[in-house]
Amino acid sequence: MNQTAFVIAAYVAAAIGIGGVLAWAYLTMRRAERRAEELRR
Numbered sequence: 001m002n003q004t005a006f007v008i009a010a011y012v013a014a015a016i017g018i019g020g021v022l023a024w025a026y027l028t029m030r031r032a033e034r035r036a037e038e039l040r041r
């Protein structure tokens with residue numbers, strides 16, 4: 001294998017990791033907003 005395969009694999013791994021963190025942060029934010037809204041009621 002040449003270097004290109006490792007570079008592509010690193011980009012794919014980074015993209016998956018970043019996507020996972022973004023999804024986790026979004027879901028956590030939505031949960032916090034829902035709880036804050038329930039406190040106002």
